[in-house]
Amino acid sequence: MAKVKNSYHKIKSRDNILDYILLIVFLFIILLTVYPFLNVLAISFNDPIDTMRNINFIIPRKFTVSNYVYVFEKNHLITPLLLSVARTLIGTLAGVICTAMLAYVLSRKDFYFNKLFTVLFVITMYVSGGLVPEYLLIMRTLKLGNNFLVYIIPGLIWVYNIILIRSFIDGLPIALQEAARVDGANDFTIWWKIVLPLCKPVLATVALFVAVGQWNSFMDTYLYAKDLPTLQYVLYEIMEKAQMKIDPHSAAQQTKNTISPLSVRMAITIIATVPILIVYPFLQKYFVGGMTVGAVKD
Amino acid sequence: MKAKSKEKIIKQKFSLQLMWKQRYLLMMSVPFVIWLIVFKYVPLWGWTMAFQEVKPKTFAQPVWERKFVGFDNFIKAFSDRLFGQTMINTIGLSILGIALGTIMAILFALMLNEICFNRFKKVTQTISYLPHFVSWVVIASIAKMALNDGGMIDTLFGRNLNLMSTNSPLFWVVVCLINIWKEMGWDAIVYLSAMAGIDQGLYEAAKVDGATRLQRIWHITLPGIKPTVVVLLIMSIGSALNVGMERQMLLSNAIVQDHAMVLSWFAYVRGIGTSNYGLGTAIGMFQSLVGILLLFLANKIAGWLGESKLI
Numbered sequence: 001m002a003k004v005k006n007s008y009h010k011i012k013s014r015d016n017i018l019d020y021i022l023l024i025v026f027l028f029i030i031l032l033t034v035y036p037f038l039n040v041l042a043i044s045f046n047d048p049i050d051t052m053r054n055i056n057f058i059i060p061r062k063f064t065v066s067n068y069v070y071v072f073e074k075n076h077l078i079t080p081l082l083l084s085v086a087r088t089l090i091g092t093l094a095g096v097i098c099t100a101m102l103a104y105v106l107s108r109k110d111f112y113f114n115k116l117f118t119v120l121f122v123i124t125m126y127v128s129g130g131l132v133p134e135y136l137l138i139m140r141t142l143k144l145g146n147n148f149l150v151y152i153i154p155g156l157i158w159v160y161n162i163i164l165i166r167s168f169i170d171g172l173p174i175a176l177q178e179a180a181r182v183d184g185a186n187d188f189t190i191w192w193k194i195v196l197p198l199c200k201p202v203l204a205t206v207a208l209f210v211a212v213g214q215w216n217s218f219m220d221t222y223l224y225a226k227d228l229p230t231l232q233y234v235l236y237e238i239m240e241k242a243q244m245k246i247d248p249h250s251a252a253q254q255t256k257n258t259i260s261p262l263s264v265r266m267a268i269t270i271i272a273t274v275p276i277l278i279v280y281p282f283l284q285k286y287f288v289g290g291m292t293v294g295a296v297k298d
Numbered sequence: 299m300k301a302k303s304k305e306k307i308i309k310q311k312f313s314l315q316l317m318w319k320q321r322y323l324l325m326m327s328v329p330f331v332i333w334l335i336v337f338k339y340v341p342l343w344g345w346t347m348a349f350q351e352v353k354p355k356t357f358a359q360p361v362w363e364r365k366f367v368g369f370d371n372f373i374k375a376f377s378d379r380l381f382g383q384t385m386i387n388t389i390g391l392s393i394l395g396i397a398l399g400t401i402m403a404i405l406f407a408l409m410l411n412e413i414c415f416n417r418f419k420k421v422t423q424t425i426s427y428l429p430h431f432v433s434w435v436v437i438a439s440i441a442k443m444a445l446n447d448g449g450m451i452d453t454l455f456g457r458n459l460n461l462m463s464t465n466s467p468l469f470w471v472v473v474c475l476i477n478i479w480k481e482m483g484w485d486a487i488v489y490l491s492a493m494a495g496i497d498q499g500l501y502e503a504a505k506v507d508g509a510t511r512l513q514r515i516w517h518i519t520l521p522g523i524k525p526t527v528v529v530l531l532i533m534s535i536g537s538a539l540n541v542g543m544e545r546q547m548l549l550s551n552a553i554v555q556d557h558a559m560v561l562s563w564f565a566y567v568r569g570i571g572t573s574n575y576g577l578g579t580a581i582g583m584f585q586s587l588v589g590i591l592l593l594f595l596a597n598k599i600a601g602w603l604g605e606s607k608l609i
Contacts, residue, residue, distance in 0.1 A: 018511060022413045026422045029406075032479070033425050036440050039450060043443075055443070056453050098330060105327040111320060112310055117331055124334065126590070129341025130582025131543070131562060132569035137341055140357055154337050157330060187322035216433030219544050232435045236548065239439055262443065269439045276431050281424070 037273070044068070044270045048263040055262070067267040077234065077268070084215060084231040087151040088275075091214040096207045099157050100199060103165035104191045125159045138224055146227040151220060155213075161206045168202040169195060208279070215275060235268045348372070348580040354573050371580035380564060388560045390467060392538040394474045399485065400531065402478050404523070407489035408515060423490075426483025438548035441476050462551065469554040476549065488530065489523055496522035528605045536593030539585045561585045 038058040043051055047062035071077050105111060106118050128134075134154075144150040172195070180190045196203075221233040229237070242261045310316065317324065348371055350364040375381060406426070413419050429437065444450040445461040452458055461472050500518050509517070543563040550558030559567075561581065569578010 016414075018412065019414055022409050023415065023418070025409060026413065026418065030422055030425050033429060033483075036444055036450075040440055040443065054453060056450055101326050102330045105323050108323060110310070111323045111327075112312065112316055113324075113327070117327060120331065120334060124338040126593075127342065127586060128338065129344050130579065130586060131565055132575055132578035132582055133341035133344025133347065134337075135570055136344065136347075136357065136575060137337070141340075142336075153333075156333060187320070188326065191326070212431050216431075216435075218433060218435050218548075232433050235435050235439055239435075239442065239548075242442075265439060266443065269436055273432055273436050277428075280428060280431060 040266045040269050043263060044266040046263070048260040051263055052260060067263045068271075071264055071267045071271070077231075077271070080229050080231045080234045081271070083148075083228055087148070087217075087230065088211055088214040091152050091155075092207055092211040094152055095156055095158075095161075095210040096203055099161045099206060100165055100196060100203060101191065102157065103162045104169060104195050106162065107166045107169040108187075121159050121162060135223060144224065146225045148225075148228060150224045151214070151217070151228075151230075155217075155220070158210070161209060164206060165199060165202050168199055172198055211279075212276065231268070231272045235265070235272050238265050238268060344579060345583050347576050348583045350576050352575040352579075354575075357575060367576070371576045372584065374577055375568070375581050375584065378568070380559060380567075383556060384559045384561060384564045387470070387557055388539055388541050391470050391473060391541050391560065394470055395477060395541075396531070396534045396538070398474050399478055399481065400527070400534075402482050403485035404489055404527065406482050407486040407493060407523075408519065410486065410490055411493045411519065412511070412515070423483065423486075427487070428483075429480040430484035432480075434544050434548050437476065437480055438545075441549060445472065462549075463553045465554055465556055467557060469550075469557040473545070473549055473558075477545070488526060492523040492526040493519060525605070528600055532593065532596045532600055535596040536589055538592055539589050 035058065039056070042058050042060050043055060044067055045063055045065065046057075046060040047064050048067065050062045106114060106121075108114060138150060138154060139145045144153070176194050176198075177190050180194050185193065216232060217230070218232040218236060221228065221230050222236070226233070238261070242265060346361055347364075349366060349368060350361075351367050351370075352364060356364050410419055410423055442449070442462065446452075447458055447460065447463055451461065461468070496519065500522075501514055504514050504518060539561055541560040541562065543560065543566060546558050546560050546563055562585065565578045565581035565585065568581060569575055
């Protein structure tokens with residue numbers, strides 16, 4: 001494969017003006033993608049009054065951590081941060097285990113209800129009741145409003161992830177399972193002791209999908225649990241407040257306190273992004289792997 | 299031998315003995331099926347509300363005791379003063395998003411496929427799908443900082459461009475560009491893997507025949523990824539009306555509200571904002587059904603044009 005690719009590149013590299021044009025285009029794309037993030041980072045570490053002069057910079061002109069100190073002292077960010085972390089950890093753990101368990105059962109062709117259950121799950125990929133019935137179910141019927149469980153249970157399993165794990169299990173040698181069965185292991189033990197350890201790569205992919213989804217989730221807080229604000233929701237609230245025209249008096253006061261809403265917002269933006277950035281470079285290969293597996297198997 | 303065992307599996311008869319044999323499998327799946335029925339099928343049953351008058355007070359009543367109003371909720375939705383503009387916004391945003399998004403993703407994938415600096419290619423690709431993993435709230439926060447009056451872009455150009463404060467379809471373009479900024483790299487992955495599947499011999503043959511690089515792209519690469527493009531287009535046409543409420547709500551503001559409202563958001567505003575559950579359900583049901591219709595239609599058209607179909 002690598003050899004073929006090399007020869008293809010040899011073919012291409014003959015007329016190489018295009019390559020340098022592409023190089024410049026790519027540098028531009030990188031700049032366009034990275035600059036806004038660096039800008040936000042710089043503003044969050046810059047002196048708020050200095051920021052008002054001109055907001056286009058990527059190196060803090062007057063370095064300060066006062067924005068972050070302010071955010072944690074005045075905005076009560078500790079609880080939202082803990083909630084975000086808790087829902088990400090618990091939601092991911094529960095989601096991955098449940099999805100893997102179900103995917104294993106649905107990979108067992110000898111299971112009597114295999115077809116029926118698979119169809120039931122797949123249908124929901126195409127048809128959904130819509131926002132209002134779901135809202136009523138969660139808020140009125142189940143009374144899960146402002147309950148931490150609303151972050152975990154309604155989105156517990158994604159059908160797409162079941163398909164991902166199941167197609168991975170289908171690719172494993174069946175002989176291992178059969179050997180375990182001969183040794184007297186029951187189906188649960190086979191799943192837990194044999195299948196699950198072999199599924200580590202695909203479980204990593206799914207865990208990351210779910211974790212990113214949990215960390216980034218905003219709509220469920222907005223709809224169901226405004227009393228349990230997560231980091232994303234706090235950022236949204238601050239954005240909404242900034243949108244309302246600030247009357248001159250309070251603006252003057254804000255200047256006196258040497259904190260501008262923009263600096264505060266940028267500090268929270270960074271806090272809400274950093275976990276993604278930390279996880280990202282190490283594990284992005286799993287994402288891409290999962291993405292193409294899904295595309296091929298669909 | 300193999301065929302025989304397969305036959306045996308298919309012809310399994312229901313028996314308590316079999317259920318007992320598969321009790322672990324049942325225990326490992328039935329709870330999730332119950333979860334599925336509660337969280338996915340009960341809301342579907344909720345579609346009955348679309349034909350009833352359901353307000354907070356009458357919600358607790360069983361279905362048969364509520365007042366049936368036929369298609370009243372649908373008529374009310376279609377004659378709503380916001381409905382026309384909402385439909386235009388939804389369709390406008392979809393068409394712009396699908397067209398621009400697909401073209402940009404394919405272009406980007408083509409460029410990645412062509413460039414020879416391998417290390418550099420990897421770095422660009424890795425950076426390009428970073429925004430995909432960042433939440434819409436964060437993106438909105440950055441976008442508002444950059445595009446609001448007096449923001450980064452205005453400062454850069456030295457004049458007020460009113461990007462986020464013009465009450466016109468310009469807002470659709472702004473939203474689509476932000477969406478492309480966020481998703482282009484990620485969307486390109488599928489096209490790139492389709493390009494990797496093209497027979498390399500074709501390129502060598504074309505080279506021997508004296509085809510230029512652009513000719514090779516035009517006559518080999520693009521036809522090679524056409525099936526992938528068609529499948530993805532059919533799927534995105536199927537979800538053309540499902541423009542996400544989250545993105546619209548986060549990026550909009552009071553000034554551009556008229557051009558930011560989309561169907562799902564409209565269902566929320568009418569259904570939950572003003573507590574007319576029946577009306578909100580009707581709007582959501584309309585969106586779902588038209589979506590399915592569009593999916594089949596796009597699939598049919600692809601079939602007529604002799605393209606690979608999705609279903």
